[in-house]
Structure formats: C-alpha cells, structure tokens
Amino acid sequence: MNAKTETTDHKGAADSVVEWHRHEGVVRLTVNRPKALNALNEEVIEALSAALDALESDAELRGVLITGAGEKAFVAGADITRMREQTAPQAHAFASRAQAVLKRLERLPVPVVALVNGFCLGGGCELALACDWAVASDNAVFGQPEVQLGIIPGFGGTQRLPRRVGPAMALDLITTGRKVDADEALRMGLVNQVMPQAALDTYAETLAGNLSANAPRAVGTAKRAVHDGMEQPLDSALALETSLFALCFAGDEQAEGMAAFVEKRPARF
Ligand code: CAA
Numbered sequence: 001m002n003a004k005t006e007t008t009d010h011k012g013a014a015d016s017v018v019e020w021h022r023h024e025g026v027v028r029l030t031v032n033r034p035k036a037l038n039a040l041n042e043e044v045i046e047a048l049s050a051a052l053d054a055l056e057s058d059a060e061l062r063g064v065l066i067t068g069a070g071e072k073a074f075v076a077g078a079d080i081t082r083m084r085e086q087t088a089p090q091a092h093a094f095a096s097r098a099q100a101v102l103k104r105l106e107r108l109p110v111p112v113v114a115l116v117n118g119f120c121l122g123g124g125c126e127l128a129l130a131c132d133w134a135v136a137s138d139n140a141v142f143g144q145p146e147v148q149l150g151i152i153p154g155f156g157g158t159q160r161l162p163r164r165v166g167p168a169m170a171l172d173l174i175t176t177g178r179k180v181d182a183d184e185a186l187r188m189g190l191v192n193q194v195m196p197q198a199a200l201d202t203y204a205e206t207l208a209g210n211l212s213a214n215a216p217r218a219v220g221t222a223k224r225a226v227h228d229g230m231e232q233p234l235d236s237a238l239a240l241e242t243s244l245f246a247l248c249f250a251g252d253e254q255a256e257g258m259a260a261f262v263e264k265r266p267a268r269f
Contacts, residue, residue: 025062075124
C-alpha cells in the first residue's frame with residue numbers, strides 16, 4: 001500500500017471487476033460490471049477477497065467506501081445467469097464463499113460505508129448490509145427480490161436485514177420481494193442519508209477527511225464494541241465496553257487527544 005498522503009488508482013486490467021482508488025488512508029472500492037448492473041459473480045467475490053487481503057494488512061487504513069460503476073446501479077444482486085446453472089452443492093459453496101468475504105469486510109477495523117448509487121437488490125443489498133452504514137443517491141432502489149426467483153437471500157440478508165431494520169420490516173421485504181425507494185429505505189433505517197447522486201462524491205470526501213482526523217485505534221475499538229456487543233446479552237456487552245474503554249487509557253491516543261483539548265490545538269494521531 002502507499003504512503004498515507006498519496007492518491008493512487010488501482011484499476012488493474014481494463015476488465016478489472018473491482019477497481020480501487022486510495023486517497024490518503026481511505027480506499028474506495030468500485031464494483032465494475034456496469035453492463036450487468038454490477039451483479040456479483042465469482043470473479044467479483046474473489047476480487048473483493050483480494051482487495052481485503054491488502055486492506056487487512058494496511059496499518060494506515062482509515063476507512064473503506066464501496067460503490068458501483070456507472071449511474072444506474074450499486075449492485076443489482078448476485079449474478080442470475082451464473083446461479084441459473086448451479087446445483088445445490090455449488091450454490092452452497094457460492095453463498096459460503098460470498099458470506100465469508102462479506103464477513104471480512106464487516107470486520108475490518110475501520111468504518112466501511114456503502115455509497116449506494118442506484119439499484120441495490122438481492123446480493124447488492126446484502127453487500128450494503130455488510131457495511132457499517134450506507135448513504136444513498138435519490139435514485140437508489142432497494143430490495144431482496146430472491147423469492148421472485150425461487151430462492152432466498154444467501155449472502156446474509158435473512159440475518160443482517162432484521163438486525164438493521166427489525167424482523168417485521170425484514171420479513172415484509174424478504175417475503176414480498178417488493179422494492180423500496182431511497183426515502184423509504186431512509187425511514188426504515190436501511191440507509192443513514194439520501195442525497196442527489198452528484199453529491200455522493202462530496203459526501204465521500206468529507207467523510208474521508210473526518211475519518212482521517214480521528215484517533216484510529218479508538219475508531220477501531222468503538223467499531224469492535226458495537227459489533228461484538230450486538231452479539232451478546234446487554235450485561236456482558238456493557239462489561240465489554242468497560243474493558244475496551246479502559247484499554248483506551250493504556251495507549252497514546254488518549255494522552256494526545258486530551259492534551260490537545262487542554263492545550264487548545266488540533267490532536268495529531
Ligand atoms: N444478474 C445478472 N445480470 C443482471 C442482474 C443480475 N442480478 N441484474 C441485471 N442484470 C443484467 C440484465 O440481464 C441486463 O443484461 P443484458 O443487457 O445482457 O440483457 C443488464 O443487466 C441490464 O439490466 P436490465 O435490462 O434488466 O435493466 P432494467 O433497467 O430494465 O432493470 C433491474 C433493472 C430492475 C435491476 C433488473 O435488471 C432486475 O430485476 N435485475 C435482477 C434483480 C434481482 O433479482 N436481484 C437479486 C438476484 S438473486 C441474489 O442476489 C441472491 C442472493 O441473495 C445471493
């Protein structure tokens with residue numbers, strides 16, 4: 001990976017299915033199959049896995065943004081033309097592999113944010129759900145339409161969607177397959193903000209600046225407290241928070257952050 005202050009594009013070959021652009025510590029991954037509305041096939045999943053290999057070992061990483069190429073789609077689902085030919089064991093392997101990759105994405109020790117720039121369906125919605133939060137352009141369309149294809153969500157949708165929007169709303173979307181626009185997605189808590197498509201880049205730049213300014217180990221620790229705590233009963237989750245809170249006082253970020261406040265200067269993390 002490159003030094004913290006550099007900007008780098010990694011477009012790879014002309015047919016690279018996941019492009020990445022790095023500015024300082026923030027990496028933007030773009031799923032790049034616009035002719036298939038960025039549908040997720042095995043090549044995209046493996047390209048995401050390869051990107052994660054690099055991101056997981058990047059000590060300078062401060063955030064990851066994920067979006068789709070073009071102006072029409074974030075990701076319109078898993079690739080139906082591929083799944084059409086799959087046997088049950090092949091479908092099991094496909095979903096297992098995709099779930100493992102999305103779990104790694106979710107567990108990166110930095111905020112991972114979906115910039116949803118259009119259709120966000122099926123596996124695309126599941127990709128967005130594996131991100132810590134999502135923002136959407138006002139043309140975005142969300143849904144889990146798998147039952148219309150004779151299957152169910154397989155990249156985590158039956159588990160992460162109810163955790164994000166509650167079981168009743170998740171069952172509404174998953175069993176009807178109905179699509180919702182960006183404003184409805186906002187009302188149900190599926191996305192944090194809705195903006196014109198042209199504003200997504202500005203949002204990304206502002207976010208990258210905010211993420212780069214904050215104490216990186218504290219950000220990663222906060223993310224761990226939320227994710228690990230959500231999987232536990234409240235009492236043990238609160239005990240986890242106490243331990244992680246105390247751990248912050250054993251590192252140099254707390255000393256610098258509080259000294260900077262008292263000395264009325266910006267903190268240097
Ligand atoms: N897989 C493969 N190809 C796809 C695709 C997908 N999920 N979604 C779109 N495409 C392709 C289309 O086949 C089409 O290709 P051709 O030009 O070669 O015909 C191209 O992308 C453009 O799509 P449309 O012409 O259909 O565009 P549209 O504007 O008329 O419709 C759409 C857009 C409503 C998103 C429509 O493409 C659609 O319904 N796509 C499928 C959405 C879907 O069902 N997703 C869930 C998949 S199952 C899943 O994801 C399982 C899981 O949980 C893991």
